[in-house]
Amino acid sequence: MAKRSGKKQKGAHKEVNRPPAIWDRILVYSVAFTVFAIPLFIWPGITEYGYGKSIVGLIAISILSILWGISAWQKKGWSIRIPWIIFPVLGFVVASLFSLVGALNGRVVVQSLVLFVFFFQLLLIIANTVREKRDVNLILFSLLASGFLAGLYGLLQYLGVMRGASIGGSGLGNVISTMGNKNYLGGFLAYTLFPAVVLVVRLRSRLLRATSILLISFSFGTVLLLEQMGTVISLIIAAITLIVGWLIFRPVEPLRRNRGWLIGLGLALVLTFLIEAPSGPLNSVVGLSADGSSWIGRIWAASSGKTRSWDWWVGWEMFKDHPLLGVGLGNYKLNFV
Numbered sequence: 001m002a003k004r005s006g007k008k009q010k011g012a013h014k015e016v017n018r019p020p021a022i023w024d025r026i027l028v029y030s031v032a033f034t035v036f037a038i039p040l041f042i043w044p045g046i047t048e049y050g051y052g053k054s055i056v057g058l059i060a061i062s063i064l065s066i067l068w069g070i071s072a073w074q075k076k077g078w079s080i081r082i083p084w085i086i087f088p089v090l091g092f093v094v095a096s097l098f099s100l101v102g103a104l105n106g107r108v109v110v111q112s113l114v115l116f117v118f119f120f121q122l123l124l125i126i127a128n129t130v131r132e133k134r135d136v137n138l139i140l141f142s143l144l145a146s147g148f149l150a151g152l153y154g155l156l157q158y159l160g161v162m163r164g165a166s167i168g169g170s171g172l173g174n175v176i177s178t179m180g181n182k183n184y185l186g187g188f189l190a191y192t193l194f195p196a197v198v199l200v201v202r203l204r205s206r207l208l209r210a211t212s213i214l215l216i217s218f219s220f221g222t223v224l225l226l227e228q229m230g231t232v233i234s235l236i237i238a239a240i241t242l243i244v245g246w247l248i249f250r251p252v253e254p255l256r257r258n259r260g261w262l263i264g265l266g267l268a269l270v271l272t273f274l275i276e277a278p279s280g281p282l283n284s285v286v287g288l289s290a291d292g293s294s295w296i297g298r299i300w301a302a303s304s305g306k307t308r309s310w311d312w313w314v315g316w317e318m319f320k321d322h323p324l325l326g327v328g329l330g331n332y333k334l335n336f337v
Contacts, residue, residue, distance in 0.1 A: 023071040028135050030067055031126055034060045036142040039150055039188060040178050049180035054115055061122050068125050083127050089120050096329040102321075103328025112330030133202055140199055141212070147192040148215045151222035153177045154185050158225065172227065186231035189219045194238050200265050201258045209261055217268040221276040 038057050046052040072078035096113045103109050130136055154177035156162040160170030175182040196219075199212040223231050255262065318327050 023067065023074050024129070024131075027064065027067045027071055027125075027129050028138065030064055031122075031129060032138045032142040034064065034122075035139060036146045039143075039146045042178050049176075049178065050184075057122075058115070058118055061118050061125075064125050065121060068129070080124070081128050083123070085123070086120075093117070095326075099322075099326040099328045099331075101325045103331050105328070105331060108330040109328045137199060137202055140196055141203075141208070143192050144196040144199065144212065144215050144219070147189050147219050150178050150185060151189055151219050154182070155222060155225070175226065182226045183228055183230070186223050186226040186228040187234075189223050190231040190234050190238075193219055193223075193235065194242060197265070200261050201254055213261070213265050213268050216265065217272045220269055221272040224273065224276045 038053055038060065041053055041056050042049060043052040069078075093113065093116075096109060096116075100106050100109050126139070130139065153162065154175045157164030157175050157177065158171060160168070160174065164170075164174035165176050166174060172182060175185065177185040179185040179188060193216060196212060196216050200209055200216075203209045203212065223235065314332070318332070321327060
């Protein structure tokens with residue numbers, strides 16, 4: 001009788017542990033779907049793509065928070081891991097509240113601050129949800145796939161195959177992708193490149209590793225095609241940071257174990273640079289050659305030099321008007337545009 005009772009208790013224990021595991025997996029897959037879908041979201045009635053993504057983001061993060069709460073309730077306990085980045089986040093929140101003093105419209109400050117806090121909530125959910133390497137791989141691959149589709153859409157607009165900023169247009173001026181303009185697209189792709197390298201090292205499937213190399217190379221090529229100096233500089237700084245991190249932590253064994261794949265990734269990136277960089281020797285082969293203007297003129301035009309100089313001037317005027325507390329979070333356009 002005792003043995004039979006013990007078996008029942010063991011079976012009952014498995015039944016109790018099963019629901020939390022299911023909810024954890026649902027939460028992980030929901031996070032992966034969120035980071036995949038938001039960059040690609042477009043609502044035909046909203047011309048400002050960022051607003052549409054913000055609305056969907058708020059709804060999605062609210063749903064993820066509810067799922068997180070259900071998962072914690074099923075476990076009969078809620079332990080929250082607080083990442084170190086919470087300290088600068090709290091500092092930003094405090095500074096934003098102080099900026100209400102000089103704000104033209106306080107509601108804009110609150111609106112912007114709520115959006116910021118919500119996306120920090122997404123970070124908090126991910127930090128407390130991802131517990132296994134496969135979860136990291138899933139979320140990173142979802143982000144990389146989203147970047148690939150956004151970049152592909154932008155490339156088709158560049159070639160004039162799909163409608164972009166104008167009907168029947170082509171070239172860089174026609175590229176808006178799912179982001180609203182080429183600057184946002186280039187920035188998003190630049191953010192995904194270095195984290196996605198983890199997939200080349202961690203994934204077990206050779207097919208998925210090869211796919212990751214192709215997607216990373218395509219995103220890198222799209223960044224070069226957009227000719228945005230800001231994204232190129234960010235990639236250079238990120239590469240320097242990566243090298244410094246390697247010198248500090250020396251992850252020799254993982255790199256040695258995957259050196260063949262990393263060499264393949266490096267060769268793919270070099271080939272992509274030779275083909276798609278404006279100064280690349282193979283650029284003319286694919287018909288993406290830069291124009292005949294001077295190199296300094298091309299850099300100034302490609303980097304939106306007039307816009308950048310205007311932004312710096314506006315920043316100086318903002319500082320002169322409110323040197324201590326600022327003009328209010330989100331009040332930039334209300335004051336100077």
